[in-house]
Amino acid sequence: MAVIDPVTDAPARSTAPKQRHIPGETGVWILIFGDMTIFAVLFCVFLNARKSNPVQFAHDQAALNANFGAINTVLLLVSSLCVVMAVRAIRSGVHQSLASRYVVAAWLCGIGFLVIKALEYSEKISHGITPQTSEFFMYYFVLTGLHAFHLLIGLGILGGLFALSRKPDMSTGKFAFFEAGACFWHMVDLLWIVLFPLIFLVR
Amino acid sequence: MTMTIQSNATRGTADLLKSSATVVWFVLVTATAVSWALGTHHRIVDNTTATALIILAIAFIKIRYIGLYFMDLKDAPLALRAVLEAWCLITFCLTSGFYLAG
Numbered sequence: 001m002a003v004i005d006p007v008t009d010a011p012a013r014s015t016a017p018k019q020r021h022i023p024g025e026t027g028v029w030i031l032i033f034g035d036m037t038i039f040a041v042l043f044c045v046f047l048n049a050r051k052s053n054p055v056q057f058a059h060d061q062a063a064l065n066a067n068f069g070a071i072n073t074v075l076l077l078v079s080s081l082c083v084v085m086a087v088r089a090i091r092s093g094v095h096q097s098l099a100s101r102y103v104v105a106a107w108l109c110g111i112g113f114l115v116i117k118a119l120e121y122s123e124k125i126s127h128g129i130t131p132q133t134s135e136f137f138m139y140y141f142v143l144t145g146l147h148a149f150h151l152l153i154g155l156g157i158l159g160g161l162f163a164l165s166r167k168p169d170m171s172t173g174k175f176a177f178f179e180a181g182a183c184f185w186h187m188v189d190l191l192w193i194v195l196f197p198l199i200f201l202v203r
Numbered sequence: 204m205t206m207t208i209q210s211n212a213t214r215g216t217a218d219l220l221k222s223s224a225t226v227v228w229f230v231l232v233t234a235t236a237v238s239w240a241l242g243t244h245h246r247i248v249d250n251t252t253a254t255a256l257i258i259l260a261i262a263f264i265k266i267r268y269i270g271l272y273f274m275d276l277k278d279a280p281l282a283l284r285a286v287l288e289a290w291c292l293i294t295f296c297l298t299s300g301f302y303l304a305g
Contacts, residue, residue: 022283023275033286040294047301054305070239074232080273081228087275088219095215179275186273190266194294197262201242202255202302 024180060136079109099165263295
Protein backbone atom coordinates (compact mmCIF):
# COMPACT_ATOMS: atom_id res chain seq x y z
CA MET A 1 0.00 0.00 0.00
CA ALA A 2 1.29 3.49 -0.85
CA VAL A 3 2.35 5.66 2.08
CA ILE A 4 0.42 8.97 2.06
CA ASP A 5 2.09 12.14 3.24
CA PRO A 6 -0.14 13.43 6.10
CA VAL A 7 0.47 17.08 5.12
CA THR A 8 0.06 17.12 1.34
CA ASP A 9 -1.97 13.93 0.87
CA ALA A 10 0.56 13.06 -1.84
CA PRO A 11 2.34 9.70 -1.83
CA ALA A 12 5.33 10.13 0.49
CA ARG A 13 8.82 9.54 -0.86
CA SER A 14 10.12 6.25 0.49
CA THR A 15 12.80 6.79 3.12
CA ALA A 16 13.83 3.11 3.10
CA PRO A 17 17.41 2.63 1.87
CA LYS A 18 17.71 1.29 -1.69
CA GLN A 19 17.82 -2.52 -1.68
CA ARG A 20 21.14 -3.51 -3.21
CA HIS A 21 21.43 -7.00 -4.68
CA ILE A 22 24.29 -9.12 -6.02
CA PRO A 23 23.31 -10.33 -9.53
CA GLY A 24 23.73 -14.12 -9.52
CA GLU A 25 25.99 -15.08 -6.64
CA THR A 26 29.35 -14.00 -5.23
CA GLY A 27 31.23 -16.97 -6.75
CA VAL A 28 30.41 -16.05 -10.31
CA TRP A 29 31.81 -12.54 -9.78
CA ILE A 30 35.15 -14.00 -8.66
CA LEU A 31 35.19 -15.98 -11.93
CA ILE A 32 34.09 -12.98 -14.06
CA PHE A 33 36.52 -10.44 -12.58
CA GLY A 34 39.30 -13.09 -12.52
CA ASP A 35 38.78 -13.71 -16.23
CA MET A 36 38.59 -9.99 -16.97
CA THR A 37 41.88 -9.46 -15.12
CA ILE A 38 43.60 -12.22 -17.15
CA PHE A 39 42.36 -10.55 -20.34
CA ALA A 40 43.54 -7.12 -19.07
CA VAL A 41 47.04 -8.62 -18.70
CA LEU A 42 46.80 -10.10 -22.23
CA PHE A 43 45.79 -6.67 -23.66
CA CYS A 44 48.95 -5.19 -22.09
CA VAL A 45 51.14 -8.10 -23.30
CA PHE A 46 49.82 -7.51 -26.85
CA LEU A 47 50.48 -3.75 -26.71
CA ASN A 48 53.92 -4.37 -25.19
CA ALA A 49 54.78 -6.73 -28.09
CA ARG A 50 53.56 -4.02 -30.50
CA LYS A 51 56.18 -1.63 -29.05
CA SER A 52 59.03 -3.74 -30.42
CA ASN A 53 57.83 -3.54 -34.04
CA PRO A 54 54.99 -1.02 -34.55
CA VAL A 55 55.51 -0.78 -38.34
CA GLN A 56 55.15 -4.55 -38.87
CA PHE A 57 52.11 -4.64 -36.53
CA ALA A 58 50.43 -1.81 -38.49
CA HIS A 59 51.22 -3.56 -41.81
CA ASP A 60 49.72 -6.88 -40.60
CA GLN A 61 46.71 -5.15 -39.04
CA ALA A 62 45.90 -3.59 -42.44
CA ALA A 63 45.26 -7.15 -43.75
CA LEU A 64 42.35 -7.57 -41.28
CA ASN A 65 38.77 -6.85 -42.29
CA ALA A 66 37.40 -4.43 -39.65
CA ASN A 67 33.87 -4.91 -41.04
CA PHE A 68 33.83 -8.51 -39.74
CA GLY A 69 34.81 -7.25 -36.28
CA ALA A 70 32.17 -4.49 -36.32
CA ILE A 71 29.38 -6.89 -37.40
CA ASN A 72 30.43 -9.29 -34.64
CA THR A 73 30.31 -6.46 -32.08
CA VAL A 74 26.74 -5.61 -33.10
CA LEU A 75 25.77 -9.33 -32.99
CA LEU A 76 27.07 -9.63 -29.42
CA LEU A 77 25.33 -6.39 -28.39
CA VAL A 78 22.02 -7.72 -29.81
CA SER A 79 22.56 -11.02 -27.97
CA SER A 80 23.26 -9.14 -24.73
CA LEU A 81 20.04 -7.14 -25.09
CA CYS A 82 18.15 -10.42 -25.65
CA VAL A 83 19.64 -11.83 -22.42
CA VAL A 84 18.65 -8.63 -20.55
CA MET A 85 15.11 -9.06 -21.91
CA ALA A 86 15.04 -12.72 -20.79
CA VAL A 87 16.04 -11.74 -17.23
CA ARG A 88 13.44 -8.95 -17.23
CA ALA A 89 10.78 -11.35 -18.59
CA ILE A 90 11.37 -13.78 -15.71
CA ARG A 91 11.46 -10.98 -13.14
CA SER A 92 8.18 -9.57 -14.47
CA GLY A 93 6.34 -12.85 -13.90
CA VAL A 94 3.69 -11.79 -16.45
CA HIS A 95 5.96 -12.23 -19.49
CA GLN A 96 7.94 -15.23 -18.20
CA SER A 97 6.80 -17.35 -21.15
CA LEU A 98 8.78 -15.06 -23.49
CA ALA A 99 12.12 -15.63 -21.72
CA SER A 100 13.00 -18.82 -23.64
CA ARG A 101 12.49 -17.01 -26.99
CA TYR A 102 14.97 -14.30 -26.01
CA VAL A 103 17.50 -16.92 -24.88
CA VAL A 104 17.18 -18.66 -28.28
CA ALA A 105 17.63 -15.31 -30.06
CA ALA A 106 20.79 -14.61 -27.99
CA TRP A 107 22.11 -18.12 -28.77
CA LEU A 108 21.53 -17.61 -32.52
CA CYS A 109 23.47 -14.31 -32.39
CA GLY A 110 26.33 -16.21 -30.68
CA ILE A 111 26.27 -18.80 -33.48
CA GLY A 112 26.28 -15.93 -36.02
CA PHE A 113 29.42 -14.56 -34.32
CA LEU A 114 31.14 -17.96 -34.69
CA VAL A 115 30.13 -18.26 -38.36
CA ILE A 116 31.65 -14.83 -39.10
CA LYS A 117 34.75 -15.75 -37.09
CA ALA A 118 35.07 -18.97 -39.13
CA LEU A 119 34.74 -16.94 -42.37
CA GLU A 120 37.41 -14.54 -41.13
CA TYR A 121 39.82 -17.35 -40.16
CA SER A 122 39.26 -19.22 -43.45
CA GLU A 123 39.89 -16.01 -45.41
CA LYS A 124 43.21 -15.55 -43.57
CA ILE A 125 44.26 -19.20 -43.95
CA SER A 126 43.38 -19.19 -47.68
CA HIS A 127 45.80 -16.24 -48.04
CA GLY A 128 48.48 -18.28 -46.29
CA ILE A 129 48.16 -16.34 -43.01
CA THR A 130 48.57 -18.53 -39.91
CA PRO A 131 49.73 -17.94 -36.29
CA GLN A 132 53.28 -18.64 -37.53
CA THR A 133 53.15 -15.82 -40.13
CA SER A 134 54.15 -13.06 -37.71
CA GLU A 135 54.01 -11.99 -34.07
CA PHE A 136 50.91 -9.87 -34.77
CA PHE A 137 49.02 -12.82 -36.29
CA MET A 138 50.13 -15.09 -33.42
CA TYR A 139 48.44 -12.63 -31.00
CA TYR A 140 45.47 -12.20 -33.35
CA PHE A 141 44.74 -15.95 -33.45
CA VAL A 142 45.47 -16.53 -29.73
CA LEU A 143 43.39 -13.59 -28.42
CA THR A 144 40.41 -14.07 -30.76
CA GLY A 145 40.63 -17.87 -30.31
CA LEU A 146 40.61 -17.54 -26.52
CA HIS A 147 37.61 -15.24 -26.76
CA ALA A 148 35.83 -17.70 -29.12
CA PHE A 149 36.49 -20.46 -26.53
CA HIS A 150 34.73 -18.30 -23.88
CA LEU A 151 31.88 -17.76 -26.32
CA LEU A 152 31.51 -21.54 -26.79
CA ILE A 153 31.26 -21.96 -23.00
CA GLY A 154 28.71 -19.10 -23.02
CA LEU A 155 26.63 -20.91 -25.66
CA GLY A 156 26.58 -24.00 -23.41
CA ILE A 157 25.44 -21.82 -20.49
CA LEU A 158 22.72 -20.26 -22.67
CA GLY A 159 21.53 -23.84 -23.36
CA GLY A 160 21.18 -24.29 -19.58
CA LEU A 161 19.34 -20.95 -19.28
CA PHE A 162 16.95 -22.06 -22.06
CA ALA A 163 16.07 -25.24 -20.12
CA LEU A 164 15.58 -23.18 -16.92
CA SER A 165 13.43 -20.55 -18.64
CA ARG A 166 10.94 -23.19 -19.79
CA LYS A 167 10.15 -24.27 -16.23
CA PRO A 168 6.92 -22.64 -15.02
CA ASP A 169 8.08 -21.85 -11.45
CA MET A 170 11.58 -20.65 -10.88
CA SER A 171 12.94 -20.75 -7.32
CA THR A 172 15.16 -17.93 -5.98
CA GLY A 173 18.20 -20.23 -6.27
CA LYS A 174 17.45 -21.07 -9.89
CA PHE A 175 16.88 -17.39 -10.71
CA ALA A 176 20.29 -16.63 -9.16
CA PHE A 177 21.80 -19.25 -11.52
CA PHE A 178 19.95 -17.61 -14.42
CA GLU A 179 21.31 -14.18 -13.50
CA ALA A 180 24.84 -15.61 -13.07
CA GLY A 181 24.68 -17.22 -16.54
CA ALA A 182 23.39 -13.95 -18.01
CA CYS A 183 26.32 -12.04 -16.44
CA PHE A 184 28.82 -14.57 -17.88
CA TRP A 185 27.34 -13.94 -21.34
CA HIS A 186 27.66 -10.16 -20.86
CA MET A 187 31.33 -10.74 -19.92
CA VAL A 188 31.88 -12.52 -23.27
CA ASP A 189 30.36 -9.41 -24.91
CA LEU A 190 32.43 -6.89 -22.97
CA LEU A 191 35.74 -8.70 -23.62
CA TRP A 192 35.05 -8.43 -27.35
CA ILE A 193 34.26 -4.72 -26.87
CA VAL A 194 37.98 -4.23 -26.01
CA LEU A 195 39.45 -6.88 -28.32
CA PHE A 196 37.79 -5.43 -31.44
CA PRO A 197 39.31 -1.92 -31.20
CA LEU A 198 42.60 -3.21 -29.81
CA ILE A 199 43.28 -5.70 -32.63
CA PHE A 200 41.34 -4.17 -35.55
CA LEU A 201 41.19 -0.39 -35.05
CA VAL A 202 43.97 1.04 -32.88
CA ARG A 203 46.90 1.98 -35.12
CA MET B 204 -5.80 -18.00 -31.46
CA THR B 205 -2.35 -17.83 -33.12
CA MET B 206 -2.86 -14.09 -33.68
CA THR B 207 -3.70 -13.58 -29.99
CA ILE B 208 -0.52 -15.38 -28.88
CA GLN B 209 1.47 -13.31 -31.42
CA SER B 210 -0.03 -10.02 -30.24
CA ASN B 211 0.63 -10.96 -26.57
CA ALA B 212 4.26 -11.67 -27.48
CA THR B 213 4.53 -8.32 -29.29
CA ARG B 214 2.96 -6.47 -26.35
CA GLY B 215 5.24 -8.35 -23.93
CA THR B 216 8.34 -7.44 -25.96
CA ALA B 217 7.23 -3.79 -26.08
CA ASP B 218 6.76 -3.79 -22.28
CA LEU B 219 10.14 -5.40 -21.68
CA LEU B 220 11.89 -2.94 -24.00
CA LYS B 221 10.74 -0.03 -21.83
CA SER B 222 13.89 0.15 -19.71
CA SER B 223 17.08 2.15 -19.36
CA ALA B 224 18.98 -0.92 -20.69
CA THR B 225 17.34 -0.39 -24.12
CA VAL B 226 18.48 3.26 -24.22
CA VAL B 227 21.99 2.12 -23.22
CA TRP B 228 21.91 -0.48 -26.01
CA PHE B 229 21.23 2.22 -28.64
CA VAL B 230 24.10 4.30 -27.24
CA LEU B 231 26.41 1.23 -27.38
CA VAL B 232 25.55 0.49 -31.03
CA THR B 233 26.09 4.17 -31.95
CA ALA B 234 29.43 4.17 -30.10
CA THR B 235 30.46 1.02 -32.03
CA ALA B 236 29.67 2.79 -35.33
CA VAL B 237 31.69 5.86 -34.22
CA SER B 238 34.71 3.69 -33.25
CA TRP B 239 34.51 1.77 -36.52
CA ALA B 240 34.36 5.03 -38.53
CA LEU B 241 37.29 6.53 -36.60
CA GLY B 242 39.37 3.36 -37.04
CA THR B 243 38.68 2.80 -40.73
CA HIS B 244 38.24 6.35 -42.16
CA HIS B 245 41.52 7.96 -41.26
CA ARG B 246 40.56 11.45 -42.38
CA ILE B 247 38.01 11.97 -39.56
CA VAL B 248 40.75 12.72 -37.01
CA ASP B 249 44.17 13.41 -38.53
CA ASN B 250 46.18 12.46 -35.46
CA THR B 251 46.64 8.65 -35.18
CA THR B 252 47.52 8.79 -31.47
CA ALA B 253 44.46 10.90 -30.60
CA THR B 254 42.25 8.55 -32.66
CA ALA B 255 43.61 5.48 -30.86
CA LEU B 256 43.07 7.04 -27.42
CA ILE B 257 39.51 8.12 -28.31
CA ILE B 258 38.74 4.57 -29.58
CA LEU B 259 40.15 3.02 -26.37
CA ALA B 260 38.24 5.49 -24.16
CA ILE B 261 34.97 4.70 -26.02
CA ALA B 262 35.60 0.95 -25.48
CA PHE B 263 36.05 1.28 -21.72
CA ILE B 264 33.06 3.63 -21.35
CA LYS B 265 31.00 1.00 -23.24
CA ILE B 266 32.21 -1.70 -20.84
CA ARG B 267 31.25 0.43 -17.84
CA TYR B 268 27.71 0.77 -19.22
CA ILE B 269 27.44 -2.96 -20.01
CA GLY B 270 28.47 -3.67 -16.40
CA LEU B 271 26.09 -1.14 -14.88
CA TYR B 272 22.98 -1.68 -17.03
CA PHE B 273 23.25 -5.19 -18.55
CA MET B 274 24.94 -6.96 -15.64
CA ASP B 275 22.82 -4.85 -13.24
CA LEU B 276 25.81 -3.70 -11.20
CA LYS B 277 24.20 -0.26 -10.79
CA ASP B 278 21.96 -1.88 -8.13
CA ALA B 279 24.70 -4.12 -6.70
CA PRO B 280 26.51 -3.53 -3.39
CA LEU B 281 28.89 -0.60 -3.80
CA ALA B 282 32.00 -2.77 -3.31
CA LEU B 283 31.06 -4.94 -6.32
CA ARG B 284 30.27 -1.88 -8.43
CA ALA B 285 33.61 -0.35 -7.36
CA VAL B 286 35.48 -3.42 -8.71
CA LEU B 287 33.94 -2.80 -12.16
CA GLU B 288 34.71 0.94 -12.06
CA ALA B 289 38.30 0.21 -10.93
CA TRP B 290 38.80 -2.45 -13.64
CA CYS B 291 37.64 -0.02 -16.35
CA LEU B 292 39.80 2.84 -15.08
CA ILE B 293 42.96 0.79 -14.39
CA THR B 294 42.75 -1.22 -17.65
CA PHE B 295 42.15 1.97 -19.66
CA CYS B 296 45.19 3.65 -18.03
CA LEU B 297 47.38 0.56 -18.57
CA THR B 298 46.40 0.00 -22.22
CA SER B 299 46.75 3.73 -23.02
CA GLY B 300 50.13 3.77 -21.25
CA PHE B 301 51.43 0.74 -23.19
CA TYR B 302 50.07 2.24 -26.44
CA LEU B 303 51.76 5.60 -25.81
CA ALA B 304 55.03 3.88 -24.88
CA GLY B 305 55.03 2.14 -28.29
